[in-house]
Amino acid sequence: MKVKSSLLQLSRNSKRIFLIAVDVITLSVAAYLALSLRQGGFFMPSNGYELTGATSKDLYMMILLAPVCVIPALIITRLYRSITRYISIETYVKITKATIIGTVIWASVINLLGLPIPRSVIVIYLVISTLMVYFTRFTAREFLIIRNESKIHNVLVYGIGESSIKIAEILKTDNMIRPIGFISQSNNDNKSIICGLPVFGKDNIQDIITKKNIHEILVTTKYQTKGSLRSIVEVLNDYQRLIRKLPNIEKITNGQINIADTGRINIEDLLGRDAVRPDPYLLKACIKEKVVLITGCGGSIGSELAKQIIKLNPKKLILLEQSEYFLYEIDKEISNYITDHNLGTEMTSYLGSVNDNDFITGIFKRENINTIYHAAAHKHVPLVEHNPLTAIKTNILGTNLVARKAFEFNIDNFVLISSDKAVRPTNIMGATKRFAELILQSLQDEVNAMPSNKHNTKFCMVRFGNVLDTSGSVVPLFRKQIKDGGPVTVTDPKVIRYFMTIGEATELVIQAGSISNGGEVFLLDMGNPISILSLAKEMIRLSGKTIKDNSNNDDSIEIIFTGLRDGEKLYEELLIGDSVDKTIHEHIMCANEEKLTSKEVTDYINKLKLLRSDNTLSDIQKVLYESVEGYEPSSSKNVIDIKVKNK
Numbered sequence: 155m156k157v158k159s160s161l162l163q164l165s166r167n168s169k170r171i172f173l174i175a176v177d178v179i180t181l182s183v184a185a186y187l188a189l190s191l192r193q194g195g196f197f198m199p200s201n202g203y204e205l206t207g208a209t210s211k212d213l214y215m216m217i218l219l220a221p222v223c224v225i226p227a228l229i230i231t232r233l234y235r236s237i238t239r240y241i242s243i244e245t246y247v248k249i250t251k252a253t254i255i256g257t258v259i260w261a262s263v264i265n266l267l268g269l270p271i272p273r274s275v276i277v278i279y280l281v282i283s284t285l286m287v288y289f290t291r292f293t294a295r296e297f298l299i300i301r302n303e304s305k306i307h308n309v310l311v312y313g314i315g316e317s318s319i320k321i322a323e324i325l326k327t328d329n330m331i332r333p334i335g336f337i338s339q340s341n342n343d344n345k346s347i348i349c350g351l352p353v354f355g356k357d358n359i360q361d362i363i364t365k366k367n368i369h370e371i372l373v374t375t376k377y378q379t380k381g382s383l384r385s386i387v388e389v390l391n392d393y394q395r396l397i398r399k400l401p402n403i404e405k406i407t408n409g410q411i412n413i414a415d416t417g418r419i420n421i422e423d424l425l426g427r428d429a430v431r432p433d434p435y436l437l438k439a440c441i442k443e444k445v446v447l448i449t450g451c452g453g454s455i456g457s458e459l460a461k462q463i464i465k466l467n468p469k470k471l472i473l474l475e476q477s478e479y480f481l482y483e484i485d486k487e488i489s490n491y492i493t494d495h496n497l498g499t500e501m502t503s504y505l506g507s508v509n510d511n512d513f514i515t516g517i518f519k520r521e522n523i524n525t526i527y528h529a530a531a532h533k534h535v536p537l538v539e540h541n542p543l544t545a546i547k548t549n550i551l552g553t554n555l556v557a558r559k560a561f562e563f564n565i566d567n568f569v570l571i572s573s574d575k576a577v578r579p580t581n582i583m584g585a586t587k588r589f590a591e592l593i594l595q596s597l598q599d600e601v602n603a604m605p606s607n608k609h610n611t612k613f614c615m616v617r618f619g620n621v622l623d624t625s626g627s628v629v630p631l632f633r634k635q636i637k638d639g640g641p642v643t644v645t646d647p648k649v650i651r652y653f654m655t656i657g658e659a660t661e662l663v664i665q666a667g668s669i670s671n672g673g674e675v676f677l678l679d680m681g682n683p684i685s686i687l688s689l690a691k692e693m694i695r696l697s698g699k700t701i702k703d704n705s706n707n708d709d710s711i712e713i714i715f716t717g718l719r720d721g722e723k724l725y726e727e728l729l730i731g732d733s734v735d736k737t738i739h740e741h742i743m744c745a746n747e748e749k750l751t752s753k754e755v756t757d758y759i760n761k762l763k764l765l766r767s768d769n770t771l772s773d774i775q776k777v778l779y780e781s782v783e784g785y786e787p788s789s790s791k792n793v794i795d796i797k798v799k800n801k
Contacts, residue, residue, distance in 0.1 A: 224256030450530030452480025508552035598673035619652030652680035
């Protein structure tokens with residue numbers, strides 16, 4: 155045990171040197187054994203080789219050359235980077251390739267030197283050296299395994315593909331994890347045996363988990379797509395908490411990651427669809443070597459835009475935020491990234507409001523801006539419903555100010571971060587976001603009416619649904635409620651929403667801006683809508699809890715329904731009309747929708763500017779109702795009579 159402990163405590167480089175030394179001895183012995191077998195008995199190299207008359211010098215030279223020729227081949231195949239305890243069939247394949255290459259080199263050198271050695275010795279040596287290197291690895295693996303039966307975790311490996319089989323082989327050598335079998339995606343393989351382990355059909359897997367005392371179910375990268383994970387979750391039902399996502403197999407075998415570095419499945423793994431690899435050209439077109447301004451950079455979307463844009467080599471990144479705390483946080487993070495990666499990108503942070511004309515004008519005068527991502531907005535539906543004037547000032551008047559300055563200074567690209575709540579809105583937030591879209595559409599009409607050599611600003615807007623883990627998102631709310639022991643609050647059992655990861659959303663926003671020719675309303679493909687009630691149930695199960703029912707389990711989580719809040723709808727839409735076109739990106743569409751003239755937009759803005767704190771909610775709703783198509787307010791208080799529109 156002392157020897158084993160000492161070997162395990164050696165550094166990785168020391169272990170590699172030790173293994174090379176063992177291989178030198180092993181390969182030399184293999185050469186001697188090959189000669190002995192050919193001659194029909196053991197002999198002393200100092201006495202020469204009776205069969206061919208080779209001298210002792212010839213023999214020693216041949217034996218010395220054997221490891222000299224084979225060891226480099228073992229190094230080139232990266233065999234010494236594999237962890238001995240985790241060797242698999244792939245390792246044995248590498249050994250075979252390396253010994254074949256090394257033996258060919260050895261034979262070539264022997265031939266060039268003219269050493270009187272029988273050719274059959276070469277073949278015998280290949281077989282013996284390969285088997286002996288196999289044996290040293292297998293022996294080392296078994297020697298280094300330390301098992302504590304009381305602490306061993308029984309696991310099942312999902313799938314019977316190549317990656318799953320490799321993982322099972324690796325796990326057989328692990329000190330703390332014992333593979334019990336495989337989970338087949340069908341029930342046709344449930345009587346099969348692979349690598350000495352049984353294959354279980356998915357229909358009886360829950361019984362197997364209980365009978366075999368399964369602690370974890372391991373899923374390789376092959377099965378970690380959203381579709382695969384959803385199907386696994388459906389099969390496992392109340393055992394979802396046992397699912398663990400394994401890292402890349404190569405990283406495990408190369409020692410970069412430990413087998414224990416597995417991640418629990420979370421709700422983000424199940425929502426939406428699998429992200430599509432972004433187009434590098436579209437990502438960089440509006441950013442690389444350009445001056446980029448992000449308004450509302452401290453918010454969820456704005457901060458993620460900043461994190462992604464800084465990686466795309468802008469000439470300068472300008473951050474604009476009205477919250478000192480949020481600006482400080484994102485400024486610090488981006489500054490650290492620039493320093494850590496030794497980037498040449500400049501960065502300037504501005505603290506102020508998009509409603510401040512002098513402030514905004516000063517920024518445009520000082521900075522030679524090429525691209526603007528306008529993320530500044532108030533977006534929390536109930537809060538905005540109760541603070542409508544604040545939303546109008548930021549979402550409408552602030553957008554109008556920044557967009558007008560972009561027009562005045564002939565900025566190349568202006569991208570508005572919009573929302574699916576802008577479609578037939580029932581709330582102030584959605585109505586103000588749709589009005590912001592109308593502002594940009596009218597400005598694009600003004601650009602198009604001018605000679606192209608005088609003005610070339612391209613305005614566009616990107617409309618999408620809920621983004622995971624953003625401020626105000628239901629996912630972090632549910633996560634906190636579950637952590638606190640419940641209850642989990644759902645507004646209505648029929649509520650459905652679209653979901654997308656924040657990373658994918660911002661990538662698509664950036665790409666949409668590059669596609670724009672001016673004036674487009676881009677819609678992001680959000681996949682299929684998700685039931686909020688189902689989402690709550692899945693998150694409870696994934697946390698290892700049960701949903702409270704008539705049994706009243708002490709550890710269960712209750713789900714209660716609170717009713718729709720002011721301005722909320724049962725479902726959201728991305729398209730106002732029924733006209734939508736494809737773009738060059740498969741997950742970005744373009745809507746063709748009715749718009750207002752520049753004069754109409756200006757007239758409504760002037761009306762909105764006249765609104766004051768003493769105006770009622772119905773006064774504000776009336777202006778928005780007149781200007782925004784499809785707006786039907788549903789607030790519980792001061793809801794206007796929609797008949798006033800034509801008066």
